[in-house]
Amino acid sequence: MLGDYEKFILNINKKTGINLALYKEAQMKRRLISLYEKKGYKNFQDFYQAMEQDAGLLNEFLDRMTINVSEFYRNSRRWEVLEKQIMPKLLQKNQRIKIWSAACSTGEEPYTVAMMMSNFIPLSQLRILATDIDENVLAKARLGIYPERSLNEVPEVFKKKYFTEENGYYSISPEVKKSVVFKKQNLLDEPFGSAYDLIVCRNVLIYFTEQAKDILYAKFSAALKPGGIFFVGSTEQIFNPGKYGFETEDTFFYRKK
Numbered sequence: 001m002l003g004d005y006e007k008f009i010l011n012i013n014k015k016t017g018i019n020l021a022l023y024k025e026a027q028m029k030r031r032l033i034s035l036y037e038k039k040g041y042k043n044f045q046d047f048y049q050a051m052e053q054d055a056g057l058l059n060e061f062l063d064r065m066t067i068n069v070s071e072f073y074r075n076s077r078r079w080e081v082l083e084k085q086i087m088p089k090l091l092q093k094n095q096r097i098k099i100w101s102a103a104c105s106t107g108e109e110p111y112t113v114a115m116m117m118s119n120f121i122p123l124s125q126l127r128i129l130a131t132d133i134d135e136n137v138l139a140k141a142r143l144g145i146y147p148e149r150s151l152n153e154v155p156e157v158f159k160k161k162y163f164t165e166e167n168g169y170y171s172i173s174p175e176v177k178k179s180v181v182f183k184k185q186n187l188l189d190e191p192f193g194s195a196y197d198l199i200v201c202r203n204v205l206i207y208f209t210e211q212a213k214d215i216l217y218a219k220f221s222a223a224l225k226p227g228g229i230f231f232v233g234s235t236e237q238i239f240n241p242g243k244y245g246f247e248t249e250d251t252f253f254y255r256k257k
């Protein structure tokens with residue numbers, strides 16, 4: 001007999017293609033139970049039945065399960081390492097750099113990559129792929145309007161050069177916007193591209209089970225060129241990088257051998 005949550009996992013998978021079994025269970029359950037209790041449902045089954053009738057509720061569920069917080073230059077010290085130590089080496093070998101920001105949320109991360117890269121390459125020559133499973137965040141990313149607090153770590157020169165402020169909100173400039181292409185993609189279910197020089201995938205792997213991470217590290221490694229860099233979040237060290245053909249380049253940066 002399947003339990004309440006196991007049945008919910010199956011139903012959600014059928015309805016949306018999202019496999020909740022690949023997300024850490026205790027954490028995910030806690031988030032979803034707090035949502036359905038707030039909405040007045042007793043268990044996952046009631047919650048799912050209500051979702052079948054109410055697209056708004058399904059949307060709220062999606063919003064709750066995908067944790068969307070982001071900011072520009074998140075863990076800014078790491079971005080400094082990328083810019084000062086890693087990019088110059090990557091650019092020595094290639095003039096054309098292929099970049100992917102995976103699980104990009106509302107766009108702060110790929111736009112950070114674009115601004116940082118503008119120190120090396122004209123933005124008009126840059127194309128960054130940015131993907132996320134959640135259409136709502138992608139719509140916000142394409143819009144490119146942010147509250148002041150997400151810009152705390154943006155260097156002053158870039159703030160002046162690439163943002164315009166109106167009523168406390170900051171719009172990212174069209175030239176930065178044009179350098180990023182946003183696309184919907186489920187990392188756990190869809191194929192990856194290939195021959196990337198840099199893949200940034202931060203603050204999403206922590207939500208996945210060890211089994212899912214194992215598969216994803218191998219897929220990210222296969223998607224990189226030899227010598228390409230995989231940049232992860234600041235709680236997301238890979239414990240056995242060699243297993244996936246990576247060597248540690250710096251803390252939270254892995255180089256494909």
Ligand SMILES: C[S@@+](CC[C@H](N)C(=O)[O-])C[C@H]1O[C@@H](n2cnc3c(N)ncnc32)[C@H](O)[C@@H]1O
Nearest residue numbers: 066067070103105133134186187188202203204
């Ligand atoms: C906490 S945000 C991280 C945003 C950004 N990378 C950063 O570090 O600031 C996690 C993002 O992962 C996305 N996500 C969750 N599961 C995903 C999946 N299976 N495939 C693609 N994106 C996923 C969520 O929609 C959310 O936008």
